[in-house]
Amino acid sequence: MRTYLDFEKPIAELETKLADMQKLAEQSNVDVSSATAALQGGIEKLRKEIFENLTRWQRVQLSRHPDRPYTLDYIQLMCDEFIELHGDRQVRDDPAMIGGFANIGGQSVLLIGQQKGRNTKQRQHRNFGMPNPEGYRKALRLMKLAEKFNRPIVTLIDTPGAFPGLEAEERGQGEAIARNLKEMFMLKVPVLCIIIGEGASGGALGIAIGDRVLMLENTWYSVISPESCSSILWRSWDYKEQAAEALKLTARDMKENKLIDGIIPEPLGGAHLDHGVMALGLKKVIMETIAELSKLTPEQRISERIDKFCAMGVVIE
Amino acid sequence: MSWFVRKEKGISTPTEMKREAPDGLWYQCPSCKKIMQTREHKLNAYTCEHCNYHEKIGSDAYFEVLFDQNIYIELDENLTSGNPLNFVDTKPYPDRVRATMLKTGLKDAVRTGFGKMNEVEIVIACMDFNFIGGSMGSVVGEKIARAIDHSIKHKVPFLMISRSGGARMMEAGFSLMQMAKTSAKLAMLSEAKIPYISLLTDPTTGGVTASYAMLGDFNISEPGALIGFAGPRVIRETIGKDLPKGFQSAEFVLEHGFLDFIVDRKDLKDKLTSLLNMLR
Ligand SMILES: [Zn+2]
Numbered sequence: 001m002r003t004y005l006d007f008e009k010p011i012a013e014l015e016t017k018l019a020d021m022q023k024l025a026e027q028s029n030v031d032v033s034s035a036t037a038a039l040q041g042g043i044e045k046l047r048k049e050i051f052e053n054l055t056r057w058q059r060v061q062l063s064r065h066p067d068r069p070y071t072l073d074y075i076q077l078m079c080d081e082f083i084e085l086h087g088d089r090q091v092r093d094d095p096a097m098i099g100g101f102a103n104i105g106g107q108s109v110l111l112i113g114q115q116k117g118r119n120t121k122q123r124q125h126r127n128f129g130m131p132n133p134e135g136y137r138k139a140l141r142l143m144k145l146a147e148k149f150n151r152p153i154v155t156l157i158d159t160p161g162a163f164p165g166l167e168a169e170e171r172g173q174g175e176a177i178a179r180n181l182k183e184m185f186m187l188k189v190p191v192l193c194i195i196i197g198e199g200a201s202g203g204a205l206g207i208a209i210g211d212r213v214l215m216l217e218n219t220w221y222s223v224i225s226p227e228s229c230s231s232i233l234w235r236s237w238d239y240k241e242q243a244a245e246a247l248k249l250t251a252r253d254m255k256e257n258k259l260i261d262g263i264i265p266e267p268l269g270g271a272h273l274d275h276g277v278m279a280l281g282l283k284k285v286i287m288e289t290i291a292e293l294s295k296l297t298p299e300q301r302i303s304e305r306i307d308k309f310c311a312m313g314v315v316i317e
Numbered sequence: 318m319s320w321f322v323r324k325e326k327g328i329s330t331p332t333e334m335k336r337e338a339p340d341g342l343w344y345q346c347p348s349c350k351k352i353m354q355t356r357e358h359k360l361n362a363y364t365c366e367h368c369n370y371h372e373k374i375g376s377d378a379y380f381e382v383l384f385d386q387n388i389y390i391e392l393d394e395n396l397t398s399g400n401p402l403n404f405v406d407t408k409p410y411p412d413r414v415r416a417t418m419l420k421t422g423l424k425d426a427v428r429t430g431f432g433k434m435n436e437v438e439i440v441i442a443c444m445d446f447n448f449i450g451g452s453m454g455s456v457v458g459e460k461i462a463r464a465i466d467h468s469i470k471h472k473v474p475f476l477m478i479s480r481s482g483g484a485r486m487m488e489a490g491f492s493l494m495q496m497a498k499t500s501a502k503l504a505m506l507s508e509a510k511i512p513y514i515s516l517l518t519d520p521t522t523g524g525v526t527a528s529y530a531m532l533g534d535f536n537i538s539e540p541g542a543l544i545g546f547a548g549p550r551v552i553r554e555t556i557g558k559d560l561p562k563g564f565q566s567a568e569f570v571l572e573h574g575f576l577d578f579i580v581d582r583k584d585l586k587d588k589l590t591s592l593l594n595m596l597r
Contacts, residue, residue, distance in 0.1 A: 162546065164546070164551045164552050165552065165556060166552060169546060174526030174531050174544075175526075178530070179531075181496060181500035181527075181528055182507070182532055202524050206527070209497055221490065223484040223485075243406075246404050247402075248489060254490055257490060257491070259490045309501050312455075312497070313459050313495060315396045315456050315459045316397045316399050317396060
């Protein structure tokens with residue numbers, strides 16, 4: 001069964017109608033092809049209408065869609081080979097942060113990504129995609145390996161935030177993220193960062209310092225989630241829609257404000273409707289972007305990377 | 318009005334009030350409740366002579382404690398925040414900024430200065446918690462970035478005094494990217510082999526902890542300061558239990574290996590000078 005979001009209800013109704021009609025036609029041997037074709041056309045039209053006018057909160061909902069492809073789905077669909085590497089060499093392995101060397105269309109890269117779970121058990125195992133300090137330290141360890149062996153780095157960001165837990169604090173969550181920010185600026189190899197789902201605050205930024213930072217069309221990236229923003233600024237959880245509007249957290253907003261470099265389109269209706277098409281689109285962008293970045297010298301990349309982030313911010317002199 | 322400034326623990330009266338009080342007025346320690354002369358308290362670097370409670374102070378007071386004769390050149394003092402997102406929550410962001418400016422006499426949540434500390438040249442950036450919870454927006458990021466540029470250009474050490482609740486939500490994505498910007502500048506400072514001391518004061522949390530505050534060559538703090546990535550309330554809600562006593566205190570963070578030392582504020586200037594002299 002597909003999961004429909006609240007604003008997809010009109011589509012769900014038509015799709016149910018279509019299914020019923022097809023079932024009836026099968027049972028009664030009546031030719032309903034023109035009627036079903038009309039209904040299908042209607043569904044596509046409706047979908048287009050709805051998806052052209054998505055609110056910011058609806059995009060947040062899509063970014064968290066339970067059927068949305070996660071890092072491991074992309075790895076499976078995009079990579080000819082993937083060798084996963086574990087552990088931060090200090091405390092333990094963090095299942096919320098995946099890493100390893102991958103072969104994407106003949107290009108070997110280091111791939112890092114946050115990982116959510118699909119069912120209750122997996123979600124717990126992946127800690128809902130919320131890395132601990134070990135996750136960030138593993139990511140950095142692997143990025144240094146990529147630098148050593150001169151392989152480009154691709155990071156896939158999908159997290160509701162770095163984990164706010166007791167042990168995470170004891171082991172220096174703040175320090176782990178901070179260190180990644182600083183070290184990633186000085187990486188000599190190309191770094192491409194892509195928001196594939198949720199990009200929540202420092203937990204996202206901790207693997208998102210890149211020569212190119214891209215967002216899939218229906219994702220969000222900001223300093224806080226709309227829910228938490230609502231609870232702090234409105235002192236209630238009920239203003240998440242307003243908060244999402246105020247935060248301007250969609251791919252389009254972030255591009256307009258020059259806080260990211262580009263947007264990767266999703267299939268109509270969202271990435272979850274067609275993992276294969278989405279992964280193919282993503283793979284193409286990754287290969288093109290790496291080819292483009294590889295033309296620059298390490299010094300050029302580093303200085304452009306630094307200049308880009310240093311230009312972000314609006315102040316009045 | 319009472320003849321001393323009555324204070325409740327945890328709620329800080331603007332330091333201006335105390336500083337502007339003429340000699341002969343009194344200060345009551347919010348921790349041990351003992352009373353001392355405002356002048357004595359100030360000479361003691363705003364710490365309690367009885368129980369060593371460190372009063373929460375702002376940039377004015379830190380500059381006075383650290384710069385010789387309180388002489389310094391303030392950098393970028395006129396930078397103020399824009400409103401890139403036209404952010405409105407319960408009130409428009411510019412109204413909030415203006416009201417805070419009037420109330421505090423500050424332009425934003427950080428001030429940066431260049432001067433001498435026991436004859437050693439130094440750039441100091443110091444946050445003001447009174448300004449929207451010391452939150453980090455574009456002005457905070459930009460002023461710190463430029464202060465680091467100043468350090469690099471003049472080859473003088475950089476001291477960052479943090480005190481912040483974290484991000485400035487009203488600048489959303491722009492606020493987030495200040496973590497990146499300041500970290501980039503610190504990477505450059507590091508390449509230039511110029512010392513960076515990060516002093517984390519009470520409280521330092523959120524995006525500030527997860528960027529410049531934890532990136533010092535030397536991370537130091539004051540007794541009892543709260544230091545963390547997630548705030549205590551969020552952690553409590555996540556784990557569904559009360560937090561152990563002393564959790565996220567400077568002493569706890571030192572014990573877990575993320576601070577080099579904790580220093581009494583009255584010894585801060587001399588200890589930093591000794592450290593910097595050993596590196597020259
Ligand atoms: Zn006292």
